[in-house]
Amino acid sequence: MTPGTTAEPATRSELPPRPRTWPRRTLIVSALAAFTVATCLPAIGGVEIDLGAIAQNWRRGAANLSALLQPNWAFVPRTVQPMLETLQMAFVGAAIAAALSVPLTLWAARPTNPHTPSRLAVRAVINVIRAVPDLVWATILVAMVGVGALPGLLTLVLFDVGIVVKLVSEAIDSADHPYLEAARAGGATQHQMNRGLALPQNLPLFANQWLYALELNVRISAILGIVGAGGIGRLLDERFGFFAYGDVSVIILEILVVVLIIEAASHLLRRRLA
Amino acid sequence: MTLDTRAEAGTGPASAAWPIRLDGVSVTYPNGTAALRDVSLTIEAGEMVSVVGLSGSGKSTLIRTLNGLVPVTSGTVTVGPHTVTGLSGRRLRQVRGHVGMIFQGFNLATRVDVYRNTLVGRFAQAGALRGFLGVPTAHDRDVTLAALDMVGMLDKVWTRAGSLSGGQQQRVAIARALSQEPSIMLADEPVASLDPPTAHAVMGELERINADHHLTVLVNLHLMDLARQYTHRMIGLRGGEVVYDGPAAEATEADFEQIYGRRIRPQDRLGGRT
Numbered sequence: 001m002t003p004g005t006t007a008e009p010a011t012r013s014e015l016p017p018r019p020r021t022w023p024r025r026t027l028i029v030s031a032l033a034a035f036t037v038a039t040c041l042p043a044i045g046g047v048e049i050d051l052g053a054i055a056q057n058w059r060r061g062a063a064n065l066s067a068l069l070q071p072n073w074a075f076v077p078r079t080v081q082p083m084l085e086t087l088q089m090a091f092v093g094a095a096i097a098a099a100l101s102v103p104l105t106l107w108a109a110r111p112t113n114p115h116t117p118s119r120l121a122v123r124a125v126i127n128v129i130r131a132v133p134d135l136v137w138a139t140i141l142v143a144m145v146g147v148g149a150l151p152g153l154l155t156l157v158l159f160d161v162g163i164v165v166k167l168v169s170e171a172i173d174s175a176d177h178p179y180l181e182a183a184r185a186g187g188a189t190q191h192q193m194n195r196g197l198a199l200p201q202n203l204p205l206f207a208n209q210w211l212y213a214l215e216l217n218v219r220i221s222a223i224l225g226i227v228g229a230g231g232i233g234r235l236l237d238e239r240f241g242f243f244a245y246g247d248v249s250v251i252i253l254e255i256l257v258v259v260l261i262i263e264a265a266s267h268l269l270r271r272r273l274a
Numbered sequence: 275m276t277l278d279t280r281a282e283a284g285t286g287p288a289s290a291a292w293p294i295r296l297d298g299v300s301v302t303y304p305n306g307t308a309a310l311r312d313v314s315l316t317i318e319a320g321e322m323v324s325v326v327g328l329s330g331s332g333k334s335t336l337i338r339t340l341n342g343l344v345p346v347t348s349g350t351v352t353v354g355p356h357t358v359t360g361l362s363g364r365r366l367r368q369v370r371g372h373v374g375m376i377f378q379g380f381n382l383a384t385r386v387d388v389y390r391n392t393l394v395g396r397f398a399q400a401g402a403l404r405g406f407l408g409v410p411t412a413h414d415r416d417v418t419l420a421a422l423d424m425v426g427m428l429d430k431v432w433t434r435a436g437s438l439s440g441g442q443q444q445r446v447a448i449a450r451a452l453s454q455e456p457s458i459m460l461a462d463e464p465v466a467s468l469d470p471p472t473a474h475a476v477m478g479e480l481e482r483i484n485a486d487h488h489l490t491v492l493v494n495l496h497l498m499d500l501a502r503q504y505t506h507r508m509i510g511l512r513g514g515e516v517v518y519d520g521p522a523a524e525a526t527e528a529d530f531e532q533i534y535g536r537r538i539r540p541q542d543r544l545g546g547r548t
Contacts, residue, residue, distance in 0.1 A: 187370035187398025
């Protein structure tokens with residue numbers, strides 16, 4: 001650096017002091033650690049976790065495990081029908097949810113619904129739907145409409161709508177939508193903008209979440225039967241009741257394979273969408 | 275709602291130009307910023323006017339008061355036979371339908387094809403049912419395609435807007451505004467995101483719209499040579515007040531220094547075509 005005739009200062013500009021963040025960070029980490037430990041102390045109302053149970057019951061656990069490791073392949077034909085029912089529930093549920101999610105999502109996002117009261121109302125309904133766990137929905141719906149595939153299907157639709165509407169409407173909220181300003185300047189109604197521009201522009205976001213919902217459906221519908229909501233889960237529950245671990249292991253393996261296939265297919269499709 | 279001046283199919287949009295009048299217009303944003311202070315202007319039908327000023331001078335606000343995108347705090351805005359101030363809902367959309375607008379960022383839906391982006395210009399003319407269903411008439415289709423043809427983008431009609439170059443996107447945006455068959459054309463920094471040759475091409479397009487279709491054209495610019503070269507009258511804004519109003523070609527360097535509030539710098543000129 002030469003002290004020159006230029007207007008620039010010859011010395012380097014001063015480095016601003018680095019903000020001290022470590023005391024704060026240490027405090028947060030130690031608070032989290034202390035809280036975690038505290039939740040495991042029964043003396044102050046924490047959960048009681050008896051690790052000794054693993055050691056005491058290891059013999060029974062090992063026996064069940066070895067039974068599970070001997071799948072009863074002769075049972076496969078009896079699983080085909082319930083498995084198909086599970087897949088049907090998953091597909092139909094995802095399709096109905098996809099159709100319902102389009103208007104609900106556009107009503108739940110600020111750029112596509114500037115009217116605050118109606119937007120908050122839609123969001124409130126979606127949040128309530130999401131707050132109830134899927135198995136609780138299934139239990140309630142079985143009590144309401146009876147045992148079978150219908151309560152399972154309704155559970156999946158509610159679950160999917162909750163996920164898709166929340167994720168896609170938040171994605172729409174966080175993005176810029178300059179094309180909507182242009183359409184507004186040209187005298188378009190909000191409905192025309194949503195239908196003609198916002199929906200096609202954000203369709204890949206929707207498609208991504210629809211496929212994700214389908215993946216989740218296959219997984220969830222496999223266990224919904226445990227509370228009487230149809231599908232392979234009902235058979236799983238029944239064979240478990242008979243301690244037929246060979247049959248149970250066939251069902252578990254089948255669920256695993258089907259889930260993996262659906263996930264692989266959906267992954268391929270989503271990569272094409274991106 | 276149909277325009278009375280129907281062009282024969284193929285010759286493209288045509289309608290009568292409107293004058294613009296601002297009477298003591300002030301705009302103060304909710305955060306307290308005074309963007310316009312007591313601006314009064316009259317622009318005759320068919321004039322080609324530039325509004326020149328640095329960023330923050332209020333020129334974006336000024337242009338947005340003309341179609342009600344920004345509501346005025348006090349004063350009156352009149353375009354053609356309509357008083358924009360105080361309009362809302364359907365009547366405001368009808369006025370907006372007669373005022374085309376293009377933007378610095380083009381404001382196209384990037385994942386939507388050129389045709390559907392341009393069709394947005396016809397939204398204000400759609401009847402209730404067609405508007406709801408999103409079904410254009412044969413006439414809408416003709417006007418849209420003619421507008422695309424006029425800016426030389428007809429061969430890209432089925433291309434996604436996002437895959438076009440900046441200059442092509444701005445041409446599509448111009449076609450979208452032209453398909454409104456507007457009486458006034460507004461342009462907010464239309465060439466600020468374009469390279470010099472493309473910028474000249476787009477300014478030439480606006481010049482042609484003014485000359486061939488006799489539209490009132492109001493264009494926001496910050497570059498002095500573009501204002502001098504393409505527009506007939508120049509309005510200089512600084513701090514939300516009109517500091518210059520006169521012929522653009524004869525504006526002196528001193529006039530521009532008055533508008534900018536500082537000395538002329540090299541970046542105040544685009545260069546290129548003379």
